[in-house]
Structure formats: C-alpha cells, structure tokens
Amino acid sequence: MAPSSPKTASDFRYRVIRQEWVRDKDGDWLPRPPPAGTRTPSGLIWGHELDDFFHIGRKPGVSVITSWSRSMIMEFGKDHPTEIAPHTYEEELAREPKPRLRKPWPVLKVRKEKGKGKGRAVVLDPPVDAIDEGSGHEDEDEDEDYGSYEVRPGSWDLEDERAPQGFDELKRGPEAGDPFKLDGIPKLEQFIPEAYFPDYILVHDPQDVCSGRAPQYNMKTQGDTTKTEDNAAPKRFKRVFPTDEMLRERAPSRKITDEDRPNVAHLYVNKHGVMGEGHHSMAYRASVRLPYPLSAHSPNKQVTVAMKVAMERQSARDMLKNEATVYNSFPRYLMEDWCGYNLCTPDHAYPVPATAVVPKFFGYYVPDFEKEKKSKAEDGDGTQDKDEETGSKVEDEDHNASEYGSDYSTSNHRSDQRTPSPILLMEDCGVPIIPKNFGPDTRTEIFSLALRLHVDGFVQNSFFTRNILMQPGPLTLPPNRRTLDHPSFRVIDFGRAEMWDELHNGVLDSHIRQLERERVAKKAKEAKESEEKAKEGGNAAGVGAGEPAEPEAMEVDEEITRDKLLRGDNPEVEKMLNGLGRKWWDKRRIEKDLARQELGMDMFDC
Incomplete structure (x- = not known):
C-alpha cells in the first residue's frame, strides 16, 4: 500500500529564487565558465538555504539572466554596485557554511569480544554508529570532513x-x-x-x-x-x-x-x-x-x-x-544525502534538496x-x-x-x-510514488533526479512512476520519528539504462577495430602483390625469376588508442561522435518528456 502524500498537495511553490544581485551598470558579460563557488561533490551549484541563490544579469542592460549561488558571487569578487555598501555584502557572503554529508540513522555496530586481551578494536572513520548532528553547522572546523558527530550509546557489543x-x-x-x-x-x-x-x-x-x-x-x-x-x-x-x-x-x-x-x-x-x-x-x-x-x-x-x-x-x-x-x-x-540545496541549471530554475538519487x-x-x-x-x-x-x-x-x-x-x-x-x-527505499498527491515543489524534486542522472552521464530509459520510490524521512532520524513531511525519493530499475562513457568508448573501440582490420587487409594485399611480382620475373635489383625477393624492412605498427583518435584530426571519428552526441541528446530529451508526463508537469513548470 502506497503511503499518503507529503504534507498537503498544493499549487503553492515554496522553493524559488527570491534574491537578485544588482550589477554595476558598467559591468561586462559574466565570465564563462562561471566561478565554481562552493559545490557538492556532484559539481552542481549549492546553497545552504534558499536565500543563498540569486538571479543575476549576464550583462547589465541586457534582459538575459542566470542563477548563481552566494559563494559564486563571492568568488567573482567584483562587479557589484559601489553605492550599495559593498562591505555589507561581503560580510554576508562570507557567512555561508560548507556542504555537509548527512549520515543516515545508524543501525550498524562493531562487535568486540569480552575479556582483557581478547578483543580487537576496529576503528572506522566515521564510526558506523555516528549520529548525524543536524544542519545547523555549529561545528565550523573546515578540516573535519564530517563535522562533529555523536556516537550512539552501546556501540560496542561486548559479547562472548x-x-x-x-x-x-x-x-x-x-x-x-x-x-x-x-x-x-x-x-x-x-x-x-x-x-x-x-x-x-x-x-x-x-x-x-x-x-x-x-x-x-x-x-x-x-x-x-x-x-x-x-x-x-x-x-x-x-x-x-x-x-x-x-x-x-x-x-x-x-x-x-x-x-x-x-x-x-x-x-x-x-x-x-x-x-x-x-x-x-x-x-x-x-x-x-x-x-x-x-x-x-x-x-x-x-x-x-x-x-x-x-x-x-x-x-x-x-x-x-x-x-x-x-x-x-x-x-x-x-547515493549520498547532503545538507542544503542544489540548482540543476540550465534545465530548470528551482532549487531542490541535495539528496541522493539512487539506492x-x-x-x-x-x-x-x-x-x-x-x-x-x-x-x-x-x-x-x-x-x-x-x-x-x-x-x-x-x-x-x-x-x-x-x-x-x-x-x-x-x-x-x-x-x-x-x-x-x-x-x-520504500514504495512507488503517486504523483497526483504532490505539489509543484515535490514534483520538481523528483524531476531533478532524472536531470542529475543525465549530468553524470546516465539515461535510465524507464522513468515511470513505478520506478521512483518514496519513504518517510529524513533518514537522519530514527524510523519512528520520520514523516512524509520530509519524504525521501530514489530512482530504481536500471536494467535498460545506458551510460555515455560506455557508448562513447564503444564507438571509439569499434573504429579502432575497423582500422586494425583495414591495416591487416592492406598488409595482406601488399604481401600478395609482392609475391606476384617476384613470380613474374623479379624486381629492378636483378633478382632472378622465381627467386624470392629480399625482405623489406618491417614497419612497426603504431598502436591505435582512444586518446590518439581523440587527439588526431580524423573527420570520420568526429562525424561518428557528433552523431552519437545527437542521439544521446535525444535520449535525454525523450526521458525528460516522459518524466514530465509521468509527473503531470508542464514544460515550463519543472
């Protein structure tokens, strides 16, 4: 039986970008590539809160905007209007915390024998029974990857x-x-x-x-x-x-x-x-x-x-x-949950929780x-x-x-x-979703799972609601305290999935095999022609009829690799990769269209 919907389905959208960064009227085009700022390991734009995202004009006076995070603007470090107290903005930007990995509620523990000298202490970092400390970032130690943590009582199982x-x-x-x-x-x-x-x-x-x-x-x-x-x-x-x-x-x-x-x-x-x-x-x-x-x-x-x-x-x-x-x-x-929000631009303009995508x-x-x-x-x-x-x-x-x-x-x-x-x-990871129970924020969050797979070079090829699971959350809390006010979503069923790297390498390997076959065929043809010439009466060096010609110096074949194909100027390889790229782009587009259809979303509301 499927669970009820997260909160109450509503047409109200809460996760939107409300801030705008006003640029100097004499500023130039924003740089490309843009500043990295602070990002999660996925490489997506990250902000700790919704107010850490800004709309920013690509060029003053031009009606083209993009979305940046607070840390990206801080890294940009210039081009702000001097009349708006720049020192205030810089102090505000410097307050942003860093992404923090959120640890699920621990159920594992480490066994140890009872008795002096019998046990062997097993140290794992982080401990398997570390409880997530929350998203307050009360520990600002940048050298600690996991921040502070609390160890669940009774973590050592003293058993005979x-x-x-x-x-x-x-x-x-x-x-x-x-x-x-x-x-x-x-x-x-x-x-x-x-x-x-x-x-x-x-x-x-x-x-x-x-x-x-x-x-x-x-x-x-x-x-x-x-x-x-x-x-x-x-x-x-x-x-x-x-x-x-x-x-x-x-x-x-x-x-x-x-x-x-x-x-x-x-x-x-x-x-x-x-x-x-x-x-x-x-x-x-x-x-x-x-x-x-x-x-x-x-x-x-x-x-x-x-x-x-x-x-x-x-x-x-x-x-x-x-x-x-x-x-x-x-x-x-x-497969990891991080605090804060990601922005999967340019595919959609709404922040989504920086959660895991797959089990x-x-x-x-x-x-x-x-x-x-x-x-x-x-x-x-x-x-x-x-x-x-x-x-x-x-x-x-x-x-x-x-x-x-x-x-x-x-x-x-x-x-x-x-x-x-x-x-x-x-x-x-739970049971299949029922999209009709969801509001726009939840639908956008689920839609972003497909986008994040695409960003990392995967197409699931079966993005139906039956393959999207849902369970109460957050997973940092013990199960009896989780609710559907904070649902957790995951994409499953990758039997039909495709990977860009595999397809890309497959095209290159296929071309390498073709080149090697052509090389072998060319050598066989040259050897046959040489043999026929020898039989016809020798060569210009005076070799007698029927006498074998002196062997020519062996030409060492250079190994053909993927890197050499990519570095070389080969129009045929370029044509094949361009064709593969177009097919891949079409696969992603088809999957996004299917996701919108399954989730009941309009193209401009995702």
Missing part, C-alpha cells in the same frame, strides 16, 4: 560469542531469533565499510527463490511471520561488483582478500518477503548478517536489504547484469560454480572442505557447474533444471 568468521556455521539459538525474520528488523541505509564488504555470501534459500522462477504465493501470505524452516544447505555466491580494485581505491587500508579468511555474509530469503515482480525480475526484502566484526542494533543482529533476482531467460539475466554494471559505475555521491549499492553476486567443482574433486579424493562441514556445500541436484557454465543461461538446457540467478543487493 563472535559472528561467523570465514565459512563457520552461523550460530543459532533462542536469543538470536529467527534469521529469516523481517518484521521489526531495521533496513540497512548506511554504506557497508569497504574493509568489511562481503567477498562471498551464503544464501539460505529453502524455498528456492534464487531460481528465478516467479513465486507461487498468495497475497494474504505476503509478510507472513511464520518461522521459515531452513533445512537446505546454503548456496555460495561470490562478489563481482564492486571490484576489489574499487574497494581498495575507496579504502586504501583494505588488504587483498585472504581466501582462507574472506569476508562472508549470510543472506536469508523466502517468498514472504516479495516486494514486486516485473517482466524480467523479482524483488524481495531479505535479511542479512554482515561479516565480522559488523553487527546490528536488532533482535537477531541482522539488517534487511532489497534483493533482486532475474528470471530464467538469458535476456532477463543480461538486464540484471547491465543493472549491476550501472550501479557499479554510479559515483558515490549519487545504496551492496553488491552483485554470482553462483560460485568454481568452488563447487573444487569441492567435488576433493570429495573424490576422500577429503572434504571445511566450508562444506559448516553448511556451505551446494547439492549436486540444484547446481551443475559443467552444465550451466559461466553465463548462468538456461536457454540451452532442459526446462526442469534450475539455474540460480545472480543476486543484486541494494538499499530498500
């Missing part, structure tokens, strides 16, 4: 038990609760620290949800709290995205995974957690127990995430892989067939891997690596075989 390490079996007991439990378990809205990002997940799937087959369930049983029996062995999946290189880049202290001590999470899923079903995939709410030393403030020490699996068709699994590739390519700031990405995992092959070989030698002893062995009848292959395709196999789908894990 330790969470599973490696592939040790998850200890269960009455105090741990049902691991499949969803009711009352908090959603994971924080980033998983890179140092402890799962390398593998053991999927507890007694109802075979990961097969990719549409669940046979009754809507009355959705959300059923009946305890799920977990009699089947868990299925082992390995991480594909994010890559180890990307994790090390974000966390230089992360070491290369030790295969004997990898980061392992346990995922618990059943059909009662179904969230939605599409033409190509199904989404479930699943419970996850993160790798040691991470834990959670919940009865069973677990958190919930959104899990997406593809149907058995190869086309569906290709779409899921494309979606995972897109999520892996998203810059981190598209946080918790990884893309594929069945670990290679591990299964190794386990079978060891069984044949009379040995058994420790992982199998602890419950990670995969049954032969459910998975056959030699038959399924690495693409997880079922297109060439019997219909009774169940190939496990790859798994995409992400943040659970």
Whole structure:
C-alpha cells in the first residue's frame, strides 16, 4: 500500500529564487565558465538555504539572466554596485557554511569480544554508529570532513560469542531469533565499510527463490511471520561488483582478500518477503548478517536489504547484469544525502534538496560454480572442505557447474533444471510514488533526479512512476520519528539504462577495430602483390625469376588508442561522435518528456 502524500498537495511553490544581485551598470558579460563557488561533490551549484541563490544579469542592460549561488558571487569578487555598501555584502557572503554529508540513522555496530586481551578494536572513520548532528553547522572546523558527530550509546557489543568468521556455521539459538525474520528488523541505509564488504555470501534459500522462477504465493501470505524452516544447505555466491580494485581505491587500508579468511555474509530469503515482480525480475526484502566484526542494533543482529533476482531467460539475466554494471559505475555521491540545496541549471530554475538519487549499492553476486567443482574433486579424493562441514556445500541436484557454465543461461538446457540467478543487493527505499498527491515543489524534486542522472552521464530509459520510490524521512532520524513531511525519493530499475562513457568508448573501440582490420587487409594485399611480382620475373635489383625477393624492412605498427583518435584530426571519428552526441541528446530529451508526463508537469513548470 502506497503511503499518503507529503504534507498537503498544493499549487503553492515554496522553493524559488527570491534574491537578485544588482550589477554595476558598467559591468561586462559574466565570465564563462562561471566561478565554481562552493559545490557538492556532484559539481552542481549549492546553497545552504534558499536565500543563498540569486538571479543575476549576464550583462547589465541586457534582459538575459542566470542563477548563481552566494559563494559564486563571492568568488567573482567584483562587479557589484559601489553605492550599495559593498562591505555589507561581503560580510554576508562570507557567512555561508560548507556542504555537509548527512549520515543516515545508524543501525550498524562493531562487535568486540569480552575479556582483557581478547578483543580487537576496529576503528572506522566515521564510526558506523555516528549520529548525524543536524544542519545547523555549529561545528565550523573546515578540516573535519564530517563535522562533529555523536556516537550512539552501546556501540560496542561486548559479547562472548563472535559472528561467523570465514565459512563457520552461523550460530543459532533462542536469543538470536529467527534469521529469516523481517518484521521489526531495521533496513540497512548506511554504506557497508569497504574493509568489511562481503567477498562471498551464503544464501539460505529453502524455498528456492534464487531460481528465478516467479513465486507461487498468495497475497494474504505476503509478510507472513511464520518461522521459515531452513533445512537446505546454503548456496555460495561470490562478489563481482564492486571490484576489489574499487574497494581498495575507496579504502586504501583494505588488504587483498585472504581466501582462507574472506569476508562472508549470510543472506536469508523466502517468498514472504516479495516486494514486486516485473517482466524480467523479482524483488524481495531479505535479511542479512554482515561479516565480522559488523553487527546490528536488532533482535537477531541482522539488517534487511532489497534483493533482486532475474528470471530464467538469458535476456532477463543480461538486464540484471547491465543493472549491476550501472550501479557499479554510479559515483558515490549519487547515493549520498547532503545538507542544503542544489540548482540543476540550465534545465530548470528551482532549487531542490541535495539528496541522493539512487539506492545504496551492496553488491552483485554470482553462483560460485568454481568452488563447487573444487569441492567435488576433493570429495573424490576422500577429503572434504571445511566450508562444506559448516553448511556451505551446494547439492549436486540444484547446481551443475559443467552444465550451466559461466553465463548462468538456461536457454540451452532442459526446462526442469534450475539455474540460480545472480543476486543484486541494494538499499530498500520504500514504495512507488503517486504523483497526483504532490505539489509543484515535490514534483520538481523528483524531476531533478532524472536531470542529475543525465549530468553524470546516465539515461535510465524507464522513468515511470513505478520506478521512483518514496519513504518517510529524513533518514537522519530514527524510523519512528520520520514523516512524509520530509519524504525521501530514489530512482530504481536500471536494467535498460545506458551510460555515455560506455557508448562513447564503444564507438571509439569499434573504429579502432575497423582500422586494425583495414591495416591487416592492406598488409595482406601488399604481401600478395609482392609475391606476384617476384613470380613474374623479379624486381629492378636483378633478382632472378622465381627467386624470392629480399625482405623489406618491417614497419612497426603504431598502436591505435582512444586518446590518439581523440587527439588526431580524423573527420570520420568526429562525424561518428557528433552523431552519437545527437542521439544521446535525444535520449535525454525523450526521458525528460516522459518524466514530465509521468509527473503531470508542464514544460515550463519543472
């Protein structure tokens, strides 16, 4: 059931630019590019408050205006009318605070063994249990990226038990609760620290949800709290995205995974957690127990995430892989909330909250067939891997690596075989929106999500209301204090999405392959002509008929790269890229038109 609308739908627009910066009548055109000013990592114009945005004339006396932030004007540093007390303006401009990352309410904590000398203190910066301090900017320390923070009480879990390490079996007991439990378990809205990002997940799937087959369930049983029996062995999946290189880049202290001590999470899923079903995939709410030393403030020490699996068709699994590739390519700031407002000029002239655009990405995992092959070989030698002893062995009848292959395709196999789908894990961001309940400010905020994707080189290609989720906010508060007066929106479903960088590089690579084919064909032709000349009677140097000519000096071929193509004067490459640019511009225009249509917006009211 969809939530009610944020506040009361009204035609009144509150988020507008009310300030105007009066320029010196003798001023020149504004510079291009304009001053950067203070911006969020997205590169968009930023202001802490609505009054930090100004309309400013591009040239005095010319009826063409643009929108700048207070910090941009301060950086411009001149061209203000001297008769309007410039020192007053400069003092006012200097008061503007800096953008601050807003931290979601913490549900994670760090485990530590009880007993002197037994525990190992794990220091994360910022702490996983840091509570957001608000938007007042009471801490003006510019050297502190995160500002001040408060640590949630009880952040250290002094327990005798330790969470599973490696592939040790998850200890269960009455105090741990049902691991499949969803009711009352908090959603994971924080980033998983890179140092402890799962390398593998053991999927507890007694109802075979990961097969990719549409669940046979009754809507009355959705959300059923009946305890799920977990009699089947868990299925082992390995991480594909994010890559180890990307994790090390974000966390230089992360070491290369030790295969004997990898980061392992346990995922618990059943059909009662179904969230939605599409033409190509199904989404479930699943419970996850993160790798040691991470834990959670919940009865069973677990958190919930959104899990997406593809149907058995190869086309569906290709779409899921494309979606995972897109999520892996998203810059981190598209998943972050910042204080203040952004201005997505020139596409629209209204400030919007500097929020996240897409859910946080918790990884893309594929069945670990290679591990299964190794386990079978060891069984044949009379040995058994420790992982199998602890419950990670995969049954032969459910998975056959030699038959399924690495693409997880079922297109060439019997219909009774169940190939496990790859798994995409992400943040659970609520339910689809109902635009008719929204006022112009809210519609503009949602419309800006498409614009921000475009700015960063992404086209979603399916910007329908069903793919825009909403939940109460702000996420900096505990869930019981969130309301729809401060809604949080996210765009989902990137199976059909396209990326400019990928298309751009694809055009260049295609041209490089063409040039290399032409080069090979040219060499083959020259060699053939040389051979024919030799057979016809030699050359001018006096080589006898039928005698081979002396080999000419080999010409070293210069490697053709993308950079050389872009730097060179190649009309054909320029023509191809111009054509691609026009197509890309059309894709963006079509998506904006669709967004306006879905949101019920006029072209000039967004």
